[in-house]
Amino acid sequence: MKVLVTGGTGFIGSHTCCELLDADYDVVVIDNFSNSKSDVIDKIKKITGKDFKFYEGDVCDKSLLNKIFSENKIDAVIHFAGYKAVGESVAKPLMYYRNNIDSTLSLLETMNEFGCKKIAFSSSATVYGKPKSLPIKEDFSLSTTNPYGSTKLMIEDILRDLYVSDNDWSIAILRYFNPIGAHKSGLIGENPNDIPNNLMPYIVKVATGELECLSVFGNDYDTPDGTGVRDYIHVVDLAKGHIKAIEHILNSRGVDAYNLGTGHGYSVLDLVKTFMDVNGVNVKYKITDRRPGDIDACYADPSKARDILGWEARLGIEDMCRDAYNFVKNVKED
Numbered sequence: 001m002k003v004l005v006t007g008g009t010g011f012i013g014s015h016t017c018c019e020l021l022d023a024d025y026d027v028v029v030i031d032n033f034s035n036s037k038s039d040v041i042d043k044i045k046k047i048t049g050k051d052f053k054f055y056e057g058d059v060c061d062k063s064l065l066n067k068i069f070s071e072n073k074i075d076a077v078i079h080f081a082g083y084k085a086v087g088e089s090v091a092k093p094l095m096y097y098r099n100n101i102d103s104t105l106s107l108l109e110t111m112n113e114f115g116c117k118k119i120a121f122s123s124s125a126t127v128y129g130k131p132k133s134l135p136i137k138e139d140f141s142l143s144t145t146n147p148y149g150s151t152k153l154m155i156e157d158i159l160r161d162l163y164v165s166d167n168d169w170s171i172a173i174l175r176y177f178n179p180i181g182a183h184k185s186g187l188i189g190e191n192p193n194d195i196p197n198n199l200m201p202y203i204v205k206v207a208t209g210e211l212e213c214l215s216v217f218g219n220d221y222d223t224p225d226g227t228g229v230r231d232y233i234h235v236v237d238l239a240k241g242h243i244k245a246i247e248h249i250l251n252s253r254g255v256d257a258y259n260l261g262t263g264h265g266y267s268v269l270d271l272v273k274t275f276m277d278v279n280g281v282n283v284k285y286k287i288t289d290r291r292p293g294d295i296d297a298c299y300a301d302p303s304k305a306r307d308i309l310g311w312e313a314r315l316g317i318e319d320m321c322r323d324a325y326n327f328v329k330n331v332k333e334d
């Protein structure tokens with residue numbers, strides 16, 4: 001079976017390529033390196049001991065997609081490519097709508113033309129907006145608070161409309177909670193060049209001395225220690241969820257959404273303290289004002305993915321903290 005992975009050199013895509021290759025899928029990757037580096041290709045090959053085809057370019061480029069589908073008989077697609085920074089999406093909404101929507105439309109049109117109608121799409125827990133209760137189930141109402149989230153919800157709607165128009169499609173909408181951690185080899189992971197938007201990359205940069213102090217945004221939330229609670233999931237567990245989703249869509253038709261989370265919520269301070277304990281390092285932090293738009297707590301009910309896809313997260317926050325730090329130490333030693 002041949003799977004096209006868009007955005008396959010990115011954080012989640014690279015880990016998913018490793019799992020696909022380990023499971024003996026043929027893998028074809030397209031990425032334009034807008035948020036990744038070309039050396040990831042060799043690292044994936046080193047980790048898995050397997051080769052795969054890579055195309056450098058933009059998923060919005062229909063002529064390139066045409067070439068990829070002409071040169072390879074693609075059975076299914078995993079669509080990771082897209083911009084993902086919430087704050088940047090507020091500052092540059094047109095860039096986000098153009099890239100995330102246009103790439104998806106070009107991809108779906110090309111898939112349709114080539115009769116490839118199986119896709120797993122990277123959505124996000126952000127489509128639940130402010131959830132009415134916890135844990136979050138897939139049938140909760142959907143809304144968004146920023147352009148990034150709106151692109152995810154629009155794409156979900158496009159996929160649902162597509163299935164209504166043609167029941168041959170098989171579509172898995174995967175709503176990720178908070179992926180962190182890295183591959184245990186220390187070769188691939190997440191190490192943004194800029195000031196990180198997300199908590200774990202920030203913690204790591206404070207631990208390595210690149211940044212001085214972590215700001216914890218608010219300690220008066222309605223949570224056990226007052227800091228925000230999120231459902232952190234190890235990126236390798238998340239990647240394995242894609243293999244289960246691909247197995248499922250290869251053997252079914254329909255459109256369905258699945259929460260990919262652990263079902264457990266941890267606070268900012270839980271994560272910081274576990275990181276310090278597991279890695280034996282200090283992470284300086286200070287409590288600052290709440291960040292506009294943040295919610296008290298968010299965690300998944302992942303039982304639908306367990307019951308239908310046969311997938312469950314296995315790794316804990318200790319693994320996530322250890323592997324995230326190991327990766328960045330490794331990068332710095334390179």
Ligand SMILES: NC(=O)c1ccc[n+]([C@@H]2O[C@H](COP(=O)([O-])OP(=O)(O)OC[C@H]3O[C@@H](n4cnc5c(N)ncnc54)[C@H](O)[C@@H]3O)[C@@H](O)[C@H]2O)c1
Pocket residue numbers: 006007008009010011012013030031032033034035036057058059060079080081082083084099103122123124125176177178179
């Ligand atoms: N990381 C998270 O916290 C998170 C949470 C929920 C959903 N998601 C979604 O999962 C997907 C993957 O996330 P990630 O963390 O691996 O992000 P990432 O930025 O590390 O990976 C995305 C990859 O897509 C590439 N890309 C972007 N636009 C492209 C285009 N038009 N053509 C070709 N390549 C393009 C980038 O170069 C990058 O390699 C994204 O769609 C993201 O919105 C991520």
